Structure formats: C-alpha cells, structure tokens
Amino acid sequence: MPQISLELERKLVTAVERMPAFPKSVQTILEMTRNINCLPKDLVGVIEKDPVMTMKILRVINSAYYGLPNKITSVGQSVVYLGINTIKNLALSFAAVGILPRFNTTGFDIQRYLLHSLTVAAVARLLCEKYARAEADPGDCYIAGLLHDFGKVVFAQFMSGEFMKALAFTVDRGMPLYAAETEAIGADHAYVGALLAKKWQFAEPLVNCIRDHHAAHAEPGAMLDCLRMADAICRKHEFGDSGNPWRDEEAAQLPGRFGGDIEVVSAALGDLEKIVADAQAFAQIGTAK
C-alpha cells in the first residue's frame, strides 16, 4: 500500500493551492478579460483546458460553504452555480500566481504533459459518447482525462529531486513511471492525485478514476474504462508525453467493453487529428511528437 507522511501530505496540499497555471490559459485569460464583453463560453473554453485552473475551481466550489446537494464536476457546472463573473475573477486570481515554467529542474516538459492531458480528456469524452453514453457522462470523462495525471505536475513542481529519479528509473530500467515513482517517492502520481482530489471533496467517481487509472485489477466502470483506453491510445500514438512511454504488453490489460483491441478501438474513433491539433494550439506545441 503506497503511503506518504502526513507532513508531506500537508505540504503538498498547501503547495498546490499556490500552484501556477499553464502559460496559454494565463495569457489568454488576461487578454480576454480586458474586454468587458468577453463571451462566457470563450472563458469556459480556456479554463477547461487547464488542469490547474480546473482543479482549483472544482476545489473551491466543492468546499463546504456552498453545501451543494451534488458534487460539481465540470467548469460549465461551476459557472451555473457561481456565475461567470465569479469564475472570471477566480481565473484572474489563478492567473496572477504566474505561469508554470515549461521545463523545471526534472526536465519534465509540462507543455507535452498538457498535450497528453488534453488529448486523453478529449478521447475519453469521445469514447464515452460512442460507447458508454448510458453509463457515464462525457463531460465527467473529459475532466477525468484532464486531471488523471495531475499528481505528476505536483511531483515535478514540489518533489523535483525524487521525481527526476523516478523519470530516470523509467528510462534506465524500462519500468512504468508509476512503479518508478513508488520506488523513488513512496507513492505514485495516481495515489497522490487522488489523495488531493479527495481532500478537496471532488466527486467520488473522479477520485476513484484518478486513483485507479493504472490499476489493471480495479473494479471496472464506464468512466474508468474510457479513461484507461484514452490514456493508452494517446500514449501509443505519442500525443504529448506523460513521462510514461507505451509498452505493448499493456494492451492485454485494457478494458474489453469497446469491442476490440486498442488498434480497432482507435481506428473506430476515426481521425483524431482535430483533437490533437486543438490540443497543440492550446499547449503551444508545434508538433505532437
């Protein structure tokens, strides 16, 4: 059972609250909000592409003060509850923290990480729409994709020495990054991401998806299946880089609900070029590779 000390947990929770967001969203939010008539849907379109901003908004809206009957699981839903002006000002306060540097001391490229997160989010939504509409919400699958690897940015930002070691283990020993993290840090990004999400009272299915996205034996569910298949497709096609290269032996452990292996499912989704191009435009990367 992975674990981190209570002291480290406290440190991470506090640190993440002060975490800067991604460059493109910070820049776009600052530009858009100079215009008093900026369209709410455009603002939402930017915020929901930034894992840090999305995470922070879900954190504040799910806090106890609002006593909401159901957990809020999307940026759009947050706008319905808090109003666009509040969301706009929250986004501005996140933007004021600064921007994540493209490379930190670990060499982990956050732009390629963002490209990975955005493509997984979009593909997970697509899978849900196509295969699991009756069982899961496509918007929830999008958020699960966007936030599933959140623990990695946390490691890269706040535990850079240990994370650098884990990244090196992955390359040198050919082991999955989550296993390397457990060895170098004592817990993997899925565990830490879920721990933070739970602490911030995110919806339980989202917390579970973040926790279980590498757990081949976790109880299957539509949202988790969409996330795991989307993650596999994006890693196999090298849409961005999650620091965890695709290994062919993973194919056998993928969920079976999509009626074929990863190649078949991927082909059935059609051309993913638009998803990748949109994500690239946001992540500010010229090439997917």
Add this chain to the structure above:
Amino acid sequence: MKIKMWGVRGSIPSPGPRTVRYGGNTTCIEVRGDDDSLIILDAGTGIFPLAQTLLARLPVMANIFITHTHWDHIQGLPFFVPLFIPGNQVCIHGAYDIVSMQGIEQVMNVQMQYSFFPIREAELRARIEYRTLTVGEPVAIGAAMVTPVLMNHPVTDLGYRIECNGKSMFFTGDHEPWGNIYAPDDPGHGEYQAMIDQRQAELDRAIGPVDVLICDSAYTSAEYPPKIGWGHGTFDHAIAMARRIGAGRLLCTHHEPTRGDDELESVFAEALARNPDPGCEVLLAYEGMEIEL
C-alpha cells in the same frame, strides 16, 4: 411575522421628487419574528432610517443578513447607529466570498478603512459578531428560522427563506434567472441547458411555497436583452418565479434607479397586463410598506 420595506431601490440611492412615492433608498428589509426578534435583510441606505426607529428601545439585538456585498446592499452598514452604542448586540450574517477567500467579516473591515470612513471598526462599541453562513443550513433567530439559498448574481449572493410559526417569506436578494452561455447551435448548448434546468428546479425546491416572495424585478422585458449577465431579473421573471414556487403574494423590488414613480407604475401595469393570471397578488414594493403574516 411582520415585514417592513426600508429600501426598495437598486444599484444607487435615488432621492428626489420623481421617486418620492416608492422611495430612493437602497435595499433594506426589516423582519420581525412572532417573538419580536429583529432580522434585517441587507444594509443598503434604507437601514439608516430603520436604525433611527430602533434607538427608542435599547439595547438593540439585531441580526443582519447580507445577501451579497455589492454597495447598494451594504452602504448603510457603517451608519447603522446601534453599532456605536455599548450594550447593543449585532450579528452580521453573510456568504463566504470565494474570490477574496474571506467570510462576511470583511464587509465592514473593507468599508471602514481610513481613506473611506472616519471611524475604525475597532472603535464600534456594540458587541459585534460575524457569522459566515453555509448554504442550506438554517439559522435560528428567536422563533424564526432563516435559511440561506445560493442565487445567481455576479458575486456570491444568498437569498433568505424565513419561517416563523407556519408563516414564510423569501427574499431573493439580487437575482437573474440563468441563461445559456452557448448559442443554440454550439455543441455545449444542450448539456449546459440541462444543467440550468436542474439548477432552476433545485432553487425552486429550496425556496418552496411561501406566503410572500420579495423578488428582484429591476427591468422590463424590453430593457433586459442588453443587460443580460448584469445579475438582475424582470417583472416577468419575478411573476414566473412566484407562479412556479406557489407564492401567496409577490413584492417586486430593486427598482431601476432612473425610473420615476409614474414610469414605475406604468411599466408595472404593462407587466401585469402581459401576465393577466399571475397566480398570486403582485405588488410594487415601496418604502414604508408593511405586511403582517
């Protein structure tokens, strides 16, 4: 339960001959429970004349519930004279501000900074307490129960449902019905509309049937389109809400500051003509209006 309107104007005080019948003070409502416990909804400039009436009977024990911290709902707070008198007790209730990450305790602290007001909060002599509310959690004030409900406005905004011995009222504070941020042919339109419909149903349930609904009715339907997103509703919105929740009586308030009395009556008559069967008595709120339930 008794209700008295002390300020019915929206946005900015609007005194003068054109507003003499309905009044120019901004939002303030006095509510008395059956045990005479004092609940004040909002501290717009209408709280100043209310304060004068309270001084005859000291000590004052007041519970002020702030819907939101825009100026027209708090401007009278530093002029609430009972705050200056030792022996009085004033509890100020309100929302947690998600952007400033502060509770309602910031409301006077901010207003009474040196450059803006000559007296510091620390110099007030009454016993002052702040209670940051949790949405949906009722607060007992004497015989009455006050339940905060999250509304829709460009800042965190609470409406208040007050119940006392089987009688009830709801004040929306400022409120605009939700609109879809996507155009009908945008991909997100349907999903967003479903969220709005769910939210509207939740709000209607939280308000529930009441004897009196006091509702933001700032605009006419014709004035509304360029003001979408400003956080206020129309007479027609208010009538629709009253009908949905099953209100016994509807008081339209937050009158547009540029609207004189004659014009207010004229646009109100037009709204009633458009809604010939509103399902309840519909009235224009005016300063000094009293209702006993």
